Amino acid sequence: MPDEQTLEERLRQQGISRRGFLKFCTAMASLMALPPTMATAIAESLGKVRRPSVIWLSFQECTGCTESLTRSHSPTVENLIFDAISLDYHHTLQAAAGTAAEAARETAMKENFGKYLLIVDGSVSTKDNGIYSTIAGTTNLQMLQDVAKGAAAIVAVGTCAAFGGIPHANPNPTGAVAVTDIIKDKPIINVSGCPPIPVVITGVLAHYLTFGGLPELDQYNRPLAFFGDSIHDRCYRRPFYDQGKFAKSFDDEGARNGWCLYELGCKGPTTHNACATAKWNNGVSFPIQSGHPCLGCSEPNFWDAGSFYSALSTTTAPLGVWSGVAIAAGAAAGLAMGAAARHKRTLAKQAHHVVTVEELKKKEEQS
Amino acid sequence: MNELLNNGELMHAIDSGELRPSAQVLALLRELQVMITTLAERGEPNSIDIRSLPLSPSDYETLIQILGNGEVNATINALGLSKIKETRFSGVWWLQHLNSHDEIIAELIEVTPLPDILKTQAPDLINSAEVLQRYLEKLQPPN
Amino acid sequence: MTANEILTWVRGPAMQFALAIFFLGIVIRILEMWLLGRAPDLAVARQNGFVPGLRTVFHRSLPAPGLLRREPLVYLGGYAFHLGFFITLVFFAPHIQLFYGVWGIRWPGLPASLIDFIAVISIAALVALLAHRLVHPVRRYLSNVGDYIAWLVTFLPLLTGYMVAHESVLPYAQMLTLHILSIELLLIVLPFTKLTHSFTLFLSRWYNGAMAGRKGVAS
Numbered sequence: 001m002p003d004e005q006t007l008e009e010r011l012r013q014q015g016i017s018r019r020g021f022l023k024f025c026t027a028m029a030s031l032m033a034l035p036p037t038m039a040t041a042i043a044e045s046l047g048k049v050r051r052p053s054v055i056w057l058s059f060q061e062c063t064g065c066t067e068s069l070t071r072s073h074s075p076t077v078e079n080l081i082f083d084a085i086s087l088d089y090h091h092t093l094q095a096a097a098g099t100a101a102e103a104a105r106e107t108a109m110k111e112n113f114g115k116y117l118l119i120v121d122g123s124v125s126t127k128d129n130g131i132y133s134t135i136a137g138t139t140n141l142q143m144l145q146d147v148a149k150g151a152a153a154i155v156a157v158g159t160c161a162a163f164g165g166i167p168h169a170n171p172n173p174t175g176a177v178a179v180t181d182i183i184k185d186k187p188i189i190n191v192s193g194c195p196p197i198p199v200v201i202t203g204v205l206a207h208y209l210t211f212g213g214l215p216e217l218d219q220y221n222r223p224l225a226f227f228g229d230s231i232h233d234r235c236y237r238r239p240f241y242d243q244g245k246f247a248k249s250f251d252d253e254g255a256r257n258g259w260c261l262y263e264l265g266c267k268g269p270t271t272h273n274a275c276a277t278a279k280w281n282n283g284v285s286f287p288i289q290s291g292h293p294c295l296g297c298s299e300p301n302f303w304d305a306g307s308f309y310s311a312l313s314t315t316t317a318p319l320g321v322w323s324g325v326a327i328a329a330g331a332a333a334g335l336a337m338g339a340a341a342r343h344k345r346t347l348a349k350q351a352h353h354v355v356t357v358e359e360l361k362k363k364e365e366q367s
Numbered sequence: 368m369n370e371l372l373n374n375g376e377l378m379h380a381i382d383s384g385e386l387r388p389s390a391q392v393l394a395l396l397r398e399l400q401v402m403i404t405t406l407a408e409r410g411e412p413n414s415i416d417i418r419s420l421p422l423s424p425s426d427y428e429t430l431i432q433i434l435g436n437g438e439v440n441a442t443i444n445a446l447g448l449s450k451i452k453e454t455r456f457s458g459v460w461w462l463q464h465l466n467s468h469d470e471i472i473a474e475l476i477e478v479t480p481l482p483d484i485l486k487t488q489a490p491d492l493i494n495s496a497e498v499l500q501r502y503l504e505k506l507q508p509p510n
Numbered sequence: 511m512t513a514n515e516i517l518t519w520v521r522g523p524a525m526q527f528a529l530a531i532f533f534l535g536i537v538i539r540i541l542e543m544w545l546l547g548r549a550p551d552l553a554v555a556r557q558n559g560f561v562p563g564l565r566t567v568f569h570r571s572l573p574a575p576g577l578l579r580r581e582p583l584v585y586l587g588g589y590a591f592h593l594g595f596f597i598t599l600v601f602f603a604p605h606i607q608l609f610y611g612v613w614g615i616r617w618p619g620l621p622a623s624l625i626d627f628i629a630v631i632s633i634a635a636l637v638a639l640l641a642h643r644l645v646h647p648v649r650r651y652l653s654n655v656g657d658y659i660a661w662l663v664t665f666l667p668l669l670t671g672y673m674v675a676h677e678s679v680l681p682y683a684q685m686l687t688l689h690i691l692s693i694e695l696l697l698i699v700l701p702f703t704k705l706t707h708s709f710t711l712f713l714s715r716w717y718n719g720a721m722a723g724r725k726g727v728a729s
Contacts, residue, residue: 018488020445023464026484027473029416036414036475040483220512230682236423239390244603244622258423263607270514270683276421282470283418300512306521312686313604314611317522319529326530330537337538338545345546 007084007209008047021047028210031203033225033274046210049084053108053116055147056090059140060133060167060176061122065158066092068195069202084209085117091135102136109150117208118151120144120179123160123167127175144182153187153214154179157201159297162190162220169303180221187214190221192273194297199278200226220300222272231268231294234276237261250291261288265309267296371435374455380432388429391422395430399459402478406458412479434461434476441485447472451482513683520690528694535701536709543710551724559720562728566719567712583642587635594632595668598625602671622675629672636665656703663699666692 005013011021025043029036058066070093087093088108091101108116122140125132130141138146148154156179159165167176180188191204204223207215215223232238240246240260247254247261260266268276271294275286287294293309296302306316372380380386388396395415402413422430437453447466454461460482464473487495511519578585599605603619610616619625640661643649670689673679680688700706722728 012490012494017445017494018490019443019484022484022488023443023446023449023473026475027464030418030473030475033419036416036477232682233677234421236391236421236426238421242622244619244625246603263603270517270686277419289423296514299514301515301518305514305518310611311604311607312517312521314608315521315525316518317526319526319612322526322530323533326533327537330534331541333534334538334541335545337542341542341546 004050006047007049007051018043028203028206031199032207032210032215033203033277042206042210046084046206049209051084051086052152052209053112054085054087054119055105055108055116055151056087056093056119056121057140057143057147058090058092059120059122059124059144059161060174061158061160061165063092064195065121065160065201066090068198069157085205088116098136105147109147113150115152116150117205118147118154119157120154120161121157123164123176123178124182125167125174126177126182127173130175132174141182144179148183148186151186153189153208154183155201155204155208156180156188156190156192156221158196159192159194159300159302162192162222163300165194166303168301188221189214189217189223192220192222192227192298192300194295194302196298197226197274197278197280200274218272222298226274226278227272227298229272229274229276231271231273231276231288232266235268235288236276237288247291255291258291261291261293263311264293265307265311266293267299267302267305267308267312268294269312271296271299271302273298372432373435377433377435377455386429386432388433389423389426391420392426392429392433395420396433399456399476399478403456403458406478406480412477414475414477414479417474417476431461434459443484449484451485513681513687517683517687517690520687520694524694525690528697532697532700535698536706539701539706540709551721553725555724556726557723559723562723563716563718563720566722567715569719570715583638587639587642591632591635591639594628594635595664598629598632598668598671601625626672626675629668629675633665633668633672636661636668640665659699660703660705663692663696663703664705667696 008021022039022043025046026036026039028042028046029039032042034042089101089105091097094101094104096104122133124130124140124144126141130139133140135143156162160167160176161179164172164176164178164181167174168178178190180190189204189208191201193200200223203226204215207223207225215225218224218227220227232241235241237258237260240258241262245254245257245259246263247257247259248263249255250264262269266288268288275294276288279286279289295308296305299305306314310316377386398415405411405413417427434454434456437455437457437459439451439453441451443449443451447464448469449465450463452461453459458478458480460477460479462473462475462477462482462484463471466472573585597620601617601620602625603622606616606619643653643657643661667689670685670692674682674685674689677685679685696705700708
């Protein structure tokens with residue numbers, strides 16, 4: 001539950017110095033992709049924050065997003081972030097279960113109505129009134145609508161919550177949709193990715209805590225600080241793309257030399273995320289650095305955008321059948337038109353009338 | 368940050384072609400050059416977040432080798448260690464902030480006469496006076 | 511629909527459609543011409559027409575005497591843009607990847623910077639040719655809507671392609687979408703405009719040469 005103490009006061013109680021806090025804020029600035037000089041300003045405003053209540057709802061998801069966040073490798077930062085909020089409901093993480101857990105959610109909603117932050121991971125099933133995914137007998141659809149009413153803002157974590165994700169992929173048996181398809185009257189931040197980068201999740205929370213509002217968003221409601229550039233724009237292999245040096249297979253000279261993975265199907269040019277700079281596993285690497293093309297997992301419907309392994313310049317559907325049918329149809333039509341033209345010529349020949357000199361002379365005399 | 372080249376070795380590595388910085392590293396070095404001049408002429412400090420740069424692992428190594436070691440080396444122990452050193456270029460500092468598991472949570476280059484984090488912070492100063500006062504009270508029992 | 515979904519659509523169903531129209535149109539046009547037939551030549555052939563036909567294909571590709579001096583812009587510009595269009599189409603690595611995806615064969619590409627240079631020359635040549643067409647009173651008089659449509663649908667793929675490579679004006683996904691759409695427009699329009707010459711040019715040259723050859727005339 002939220003309390004009246006500020007973050008700074010609580011940290012001081014734990015024996016954390018201002019210098020330590022400043023260092024934490026430097027890491028925060030780096031997280032939020034703000035210039036390092038902002039660290040002092042962040043310390044000023046974050047220090048005054050009182051713990052807001054947070055309710056985390058998990059719908060049609062694989063727990064990968066929660067794993068991503070809780071297994072992130074900078075415990076100090078995440079712990080401090082969780083120190084700065086009061087996570088009142090997260091049914092995967094909380095000790096209480098069943099009725100007790102749902103009661104905790106009800107209490108948090110009542111006490112902080114209009115003020116709590118709602119985090120959602122997973123898509124929402126809508127087909128047949130959403131009966132394909134329920135928690136404690138309540139459909140995800142119903143729960144989202146109920147909890148969203150009192151939320152100050154909603155963070156949709158992961159591509160499923162942000163865009164429908166894998167459950168939404170063709171043929172979408174459960175009628176899965178994104179949070180934005182259901183909730184229209186609340187500020188919503190989409191933190192997409194499958195899973196999203198942990199520092200991006202915490203960065204967004206830090207921003208919300210520090211500035212008390214939403215960061216600047218792109219057209220898909222994603223924070224521009226992390227989703228402003230394409231993977232391609234920030235990729236360290238970009239110079240090879242510019243030079244036209246491409247890996248042609250996963251084990252050729254180009255692959256060993258770390259050349260561009262465009263021809264192996266890299267979706268970096270059409271994907272916006274922070275992987276190329278924030279990286280994964282505490283900055284160890286990211287897919288392209290490990291030699292695998294980007295799948296484009298932070299983009300809407302990445303699952304239905306053609307093969308992961310064919311280049312962006314190739315086609316996403318087979319051309320053979322249509323082309324074959326078109327050629328056959330063209331041949332038939334061509335034959336018919338050719339025959340018609342020949343027939344016309346024959347008729348013209350038949351209609352040809354030989355004119356004699358006498359006939360012409362007669363005509364002349366008449367006129 | 369181990370086994371860094373000294374000035375002579377760096378010169379040799381550059382002359383022999385052993386050390387060939389990429390375009391990204393060269394751009395960063397030029398930016399640092401501008402920042403140093405700005406600091407010298409106008410007293411304006413600057414900083415670069417290493418993590419915001421698209422550096423390959425070898426770019427990172429090259430950058431560390433070129434910046435090298437300078438005169439100052441400091442360690443801060445607050446919420447995990449922070450390793451701070453002045454590079455071979457005076458006024459250019461390399462800062463690594465680690466968490467309690469010794470993992471890097473932030474890494475920066477600062478161009479400044481002295482990084483702020485090394486200075487004692489005002490709230491800590493007030494706290495320090497209070498703590499010392501408490502010690503004094505213990506040391507000088509009222510008679 | 512999001513930008514990437516539109517891109518997926520133009521790479522898939524839209525391409526299927528455009529290519530189908532292209533094949534349909536081009537097969538109709540060629541069959542129509544072929545089936546029309548020619549009056550039988552009853553004279554004894556002086557020689558077989560095949561080789562003279564090939565010779566004409568080559569000869570007519572060289573400037574006629576005095577033509578280069580009289581119309582250097584049209585001649586050189588025309589060649590520059592045709593060759594440039596062909597080279598960028600066939601030797602740009604992402605395009606090779608496209609052909610590889612369809613036919614399963616690939617060939618070495620040219621460096622991106624060279625392709626870039628060639629694309630700029632082609633674009634400049636096309637712009638110069640259009641300006642010439644508009645400025646020259648006789649050319650302007652002879653031009654009709656079909657000529658301008660043909661110019662536009664040829665120009666757009668080059669321009670948008672260059673813009674994709676440089677990520678100018680629009681982000682990559684949107685620009686690539688426009689580029690592919692421009693190709694699809696070209697495919698659809700090609701069989702029904704004078705752009706059909708990409709198929710009939712060498713056929714008709716060969717035919718003229720072969721007929722002349724049969725009669726023992728140099729062409």
